[in-house]
Amino acid sequence: MANSNKSSTADTALLQLRKEIDAIDDRILDLLNQRARCAQQVAEIKTAAGEVDCFHRPEREAEVLRRIAENNRGPLSQEAVTRFFRELMSECLALEKPLAVAFLGPQGTFTQQAAYKHFGHAIQALPLPTIDEIFRAVESGACQYGVVPVENSTEGVITHTLDSFLRSFLLIAGEVGLRIHHNLMSTVSSSEEIREVFSHQQSLAQCRGWLDRYLPNVRRTPVSSNAEAARLAAVMPNTAAIAGEVAAELYGLTILERNIEDEPDNTTRFLVIGRNPVGATGNDKTSLLLSTRNNPGALYAVLEPFARHGISMTKIESRPSRRGTWDYVFFIDVEGHRDDPRLAEALKDVEKSVTMLKILGSYPRASF
Numbered sequence: 001m002a003n004s005n006k007s008s009t010a011d012t013a014l015l016q017l018r019k020e021i022d023a024i025d026d027r028i029l030d031l032l033n034q035r036a037r038c039a040q041q042v043a044e045i046k047t048a049a050g051e052v053d054c055f056h057r058p059e060r061e062a063e064v065l066r067r068i069a070e071n072n073r074g075p076l077s078q079e080a081v082t083r084f085f086r087e088l089m090s091e092c093l094a095l096e097k098p099l100a101v102a103f104l105g106p107q108g109t110f111t112q113q114a115a116y117k118h119f120g121h122a123i124q125a126l127p128l129p130t131i132d133e134i135f136r137a138v139e140s141g142a143c144q145y146g147v148v149p150v151e152n153s154t155e156g157v158i159t160h161t162l163d164s165f166l167r168s169f170l171l172i173a174g175e176v177g178l179r180i181h182h183n184l185m186s187t188v189s190s191s192e193e194i195r196e197v198f199s200h201q202q203s204l205a206q207c208r209g210w211l212d213r214y215l216p217n218v219r220r221t222p223v224s225s226n227a228e229a230a231r232l233a234a235v236m237p238n239t240a241a242i243a244g245e246v247a248a249e250l251y252g253l254t255i256l257e258r259n260i261e262d263e264p265d266n267t268t269r270f271l272v273i274g275r276n277p278v279g280a281t282g283n284d285k286t287s288l289l290l291s292t293r294n295n296p297g298a299l300y301a302v303l304e305p306f307a308r309h310g311i312s313m314t315k316i317e318s319r320p321s322r323r324g325t326w327d328y329v330f331f332i333d334v335e336g337h338r339d340d341p342r343l344a345e346a347l348k349d350v351e352k353s354v355t356m357l358k359i360l361g362s363y364p365r366a367s368f
């Protein structure tokens with residue numbers, strides 16, 4: 001008797017709470033559509049101002065997300081509210097004008113995951129097979145943006161992406177950080193049946209220790225992407241792939257081992273490439289491409305102005321120039337926006353001691 005009383009009190013409380021949730025949902029729904037109508041009006045203003053191509057405003061989105069994070073009192077986490085508002089802006093932008101984003105395909109790659117993390121899911125995501133084709137799709141205007149991997153915390157830079165900036169006029173419009181978890185997946189149910197394992201060369205390298213230990217006699221075959229590896233493993237008997245969870249779902253594979261990457265903090269950084277410069281947000285990064293004369297102290301002369309103007313450098317990478325004129329070019333990331341007075345002064349000084357300086361873009365720092 002006492003028990004049934006308790007359960008009917010709980011039932012009543014549950015009904016009451018669900019009623020409350022329904023009422024809140026109705027208010028949220030109204031507000032969501034009210035917000036969407038505002039975005040449509042923003043689109044009318046942009047159209048009247050002559051904008052035809054890209055209605056996306058990365059600096060405004062960064063501001064919205066920062067304000068929301070500052071105002072969030074919980075219990076929802078910062079990650080959760082950021083995800084909601086990212087998707088909300090993605091849907092509002094899709095109402096204004098759909099955004100086409102090229103990524104390193106096929107479907108199911110980490111690059112696709114990075115594209116969705118940055119732009120939300122309401123984009124037209126276009127898988128392309130090579131980094132060159134992504135650059136070309138954005139250069140030609142077929143897509144407003146592209147997403148390409150640029151460095152991994154275990155394996156270092158993806159040189160092909162850096163080299164593409166040597167010949168391209170595209171600008172960096174953003175960065176995305178993604179924790180990379182690798183999984184062994186297959187159609188077989190036991191790893192003893194595996195004769196060959198496919199993956200992107202970088203992923204094979206990131207799991208080298210695990211493979212040496214648990215699959216020492218299995219042939220490792222590098223392929224063009226992790227998703228391609230999963231596709232092959234789905235059709236070739238007694239093979240497996242190393243890829244992300246999304247690829248397993250997409251190609252109907254069973255995950256035999258999760259998180260087999262050697263470094264627990266394995267992170268990949270992706271760049272968003274576009275045709276337009278991004279305004280300052282107050283929490284930005286600037287990427288530079290420069291070359292120096294081949295003199296003793298030349299690099300020191302380049303870096304000294306950054307130190308003098310109090311600019312922090314977050315990365316420096318040297319690459320052969322491939323142009324013959326210079327031996328090496330340097331890719332440098334610094335904190336700040338090119339329009340920040342201190343960085344603008346430092347860049348003026350740097351320009352005096354280099355043979356070439358190209359600002360690849362100022363963009364909001366990623367929240368990893």
Ligand SMILES: O=C(O)C(=O)C[C@]1(C(=O)O)C=C[C@@H](O)C=C1
Pocket residue numbers: 039042043055056057058060061064088089090092093096
């Ligand atoms: O403020 C704008 O310019 C908008 O278009 C609105 C909005 C938003 O939903 O908040 C949508 C897309 C833009 O990338 C930035 C912000």
